[in-house]
Amino acid sequence: MTASRALRAVGDVSSATRKKVEQAALKLGYVPNRLAGNLASRTSDLVGVVVPSLSSFVFPEVLNGISARLEGSGLQPVTGVTDYDLQKEEAVIRQMLSWRPRGLIIAGLEHAESARKILRNSNIPIVEIMDVDGQPIQYCVGISHGRAGREMARKLVACGYRKIAFIGTKMPKDFRAQKRLDGFKAGLSEAGLALCAQQLYTGGSSIENGRNLTARLLKEHPAVDCIYYSSDVMSVGGLMHCLAEGISVPDDLALAGFNNLEILNGLPRNLATTDAHRYAIGEKAADLILEHPDASDDESKRTVTFSPDIETGDTI
Amino acid sequence: MTASRALRAVGDVSSATRKKVEQAALKLGYVPNRLAGNLASRTSDLVGVVVPSLSSFVFPEVLNGISARLEGSGLQPVTGVTDYDLQKEEAVIRQMLSWRPRGLIIAGLEHAESARKILRNSNIPIVEIMDVDGQPIQYCVGISHGRAGREMARKLVACGYRKIAFIGTKMPKDFRAQKRLDGFKAGLSEAGLALCAQQLYTGGSSIENGRNLTARLLKEHPAVDCIYYSSDVMSVGGLMHCLAEGISVPDDLALAGFNNLEILNGLPRNLATTDAHRYAIGEKAADLILEHPDASDDESKRTVTFSPDIETGDTI
DNA sequence: ACGCTAACCGTTAGCGCTAACAACTTGGCG
DNA sequence: CGCCAAGTTGTTAGCGCTAACGGTTAGCGT
Numbered sequence: 001m002t003a004s005r006a007l008r009a010v011g012d013v014s015s016a017t018r019k020k021v022e023q024a025a026l027k028l029g030y031v032p033n034r035l036a037g038n039l040a041s042r043t044s045d046l047v048g049v050v051v052p053s054l055s056s057f058v059f060p061e062v063l064n065g066i067s068a069r070l071e072g073s074g075l076q077p078v079t080g081v082t083d084y085d086l087q088k089e090e091a092v093i094r095q096m097l098s099w100r101p102r103g104l105i106i107a108g109l110e111h112a113e114s115a116r117k118i119l120r121n122s123n124i125p126i127v128e129i130m131d132v133d134g135q136p137i138q139y140c141v142g143i144s145h146g147r148a149g150r151e152m153a154r155k156l157v158a159c160g161y162r163k164i165a166f167i168g169t170k171m172p173k174d175f176r177a178q179k180r181l182d183g184f185k186a187g188l189s190e191a192g193l194a195l196c197a198q199q200l201y202t203g204g205s206s207i208e209n210g211r212n213l214t215a216r217l218l219k220e221h222p223a224v225d226c227i228y229y230s231s232d233v234m235s236v237g238g239l240m241h242c243l244a245e246g247i248s249v250p251d252d253l254a255l256a257g258f259n260n261l262e263i264l265n266g267l268p269r270n271l272a273t274t275d276a277h278r279y280a281i282g283e284k285a286a287d288l289i290l291e292h293p294d295a296s297d298d299e300s301k302r303t304v305t306f307s308p309d310i311e312t313g314d315t316i
Numbered sequence: 317m318t319a320s321r322a323l324r325a326v327g328d329v330s331s332a333t334r335k336k337v338e339q340a341a342l343k344l345g346y347v348p349n350r351l352a353g354n355l356a357s358r359t360s361d362l363v364g365v366v367v368p369s370l371s372s373f374v375f376p377e378v379l380n381g382i383s384a385r386l387e388g389s390g391l392q393p394v395t396g397v398t399d400y401d402l403q404k405e406e407a408v409i410r411q412m413l414s415w416r417p418r419g420l421i422i423a424g425l426e427h428a429e430s431a432r433k434i435l436r437n438s439n440i441p442i443v444e445i446m447d448v449d450g451q452p453i454q455y456c457v458g459i460s461h462g463r464a465g466r467e468m469a470r471k472l473v474a475c476g477y478r479k480i481a482f483i484g485t486k487m488p489k490d491f492r493a494q495k496r497l498d499g500f501k502a503g504l505s506e507a508g509l510a511l512c513a514q515q516l517y518t519g520g521s522s523i524e525n526g527r528n529l530t531a532r533l534l535k536e537h538p539a540v541d542c543i544y545y546s547s548d549v550m551s552v553g554g555l556m557h558c559l560a561e562g563i564s565v566p567d568d569l570a571l572a573g574f575n576n577l578e579i580l581n582g583l584p585r586n587l588a589t590t591d592a593h594r595y596a597i598g599e600k601a602a603d604l605i606l607e608h609p610d611a612s613d614d615e616s617k618r619t620v621t622f623s624p625d626i627e628t629g630d631t632i
Numbered sequence: 633a634c635g636c637t638a639a640c641c642g643t644t645a646g647c648g649c650t651a652a653c654a655a656c657t658t659g660g661c662g
Numbered sequence: 663c664g665c666c667a668a669g670t671t672g673t674t675a676g677c678g679c680t681a682a683c684g685g686t687t688a689g690c691g692t
Binding site for chain 3: 686
Binding site for chain 2: 029031032033034035036038039044054055057060061063064067076078079080081094095097098099100117118121122206207208209210211212237240243244262263265266267268
């Protein structure tokens, strides 16, 4: 018991014994067993983070925000990946909860009903991130993707574009991209416009994908004067197509993406985009977990909404 | 006990009771407590993964390889990030070991001596990945970065370039980049050549960074006919500079990077690079953990070396 | 001398689960 | 009919740690 107290620096231990304990620990190469520790204390120093993908450029930055805030708190983030699959998501959530984490951060508001149920029963803070368009379970931090799409549509219309196309993921897998598209269409129809073309793709977003789909779309619809992409990675591909084909941006064609990814910096053109505040969302989510009162019987619910800020760049 | 057996599907349980148990579990919203389970069984279903960074485009793919192989085995990867800091690395390793993982995968061969000691004492399979130039603790999976640099140098020399420059990270932080540079210089000197210029940077690799450094380097050394970058992200920046300035690639300037990142696909030019086999390395590392014999008293040591394959693209 | 407090250290029980073994129940077989 | 093996369920102890509380000692005031 004294050793336990000494190593955790809790309770009263004389500095002499503390020193002795520390030296013995060092000498023996003692590594505490957190399984036992957490089990005994009925607390946890894990924070579960459930995201759809790690390779998509967008979630690593959320993770960085989370890690930055958790650093020094003694809490450790554990990541689970769902591949945009609600079945898999539920399995990952179960896995996470079986470690009795201090809290859970999970991307999106759409979950299997059974997953939602175990989340509600879990008695730990649940933070749904990225999106605020829906019914949060408890805490929620994100932007409105509907608004993001709508505002970009308004912006493009205001810039004078009339033959506007969309390139994005096959929607059922990515709810937020769907919401952006819906908002975008709504924004267009405010001005009496509609999408004049669209290309959907399955599989991951990539520059190559964006370039190929842009090529195809322009071939089929040469009159298009502006393309809105569901992701910056795709719009970069569009820009690459234009560079390779000598299409002048934005004179012949305007381009706009979403996310404000770091890869936009340093390109020959500053691509228009919407900042999704990914890092800040991660930070805030971590804060909510840290601040969550232990007395969990209260109905603490809270939604933090960030503003989807348009960066016009020089491609619109 | 019967319930435990039923839910884990081990031992003999009649299908009738199994069904009853499962229904009860569902009804009660039972989520097993893995802390207790792992503690009691003295085994673990965690695999620790220690990487320098998640935002650098390169490690997520390693993680994907690991996850793919671990999928279905019941093991879960847990990621820790070191920011290329050996102190932090040691802390992360300690954290990891305190969860008593089944095995540990860790990037690089360079560690604090005390970290190396606790790794050796840990009695679980330790897989050092990415690099094979050094003394592995136990298992090792990677490529020789020295060879990668040397072979690229030979290639560039063979292509006729004589005024070759290098752009890369400030080395003390990134041992593998350092080894590539050393190998590269060695390769050049085989042909009686030396670097005619170099630019080092701190902070993360980024397209923007690559573009700026390329601009500066060309300004200071206009005669340079070829640049080798420590990372593809940087060489993309170089290409962007050339596109923006109308520098013809590879006629006026040859470019080569390292890693064979996905962002190379779809650019106006196919950038030359070296494939670092990141996904395969992740897979193999996971395999080694899965195959590791439980009888841990044997001296199972093994190094798996991949070949750093040059992709010439059309920029050299 | 006494009580009292603070500082320190030890004892006990138990976190939720599983390995190991014990015990009971069948059915089959000689 | 007894007996054994296989199938099935129950019992016990303990994984390594910590909350809670109990004891001891020293220091202090009265």
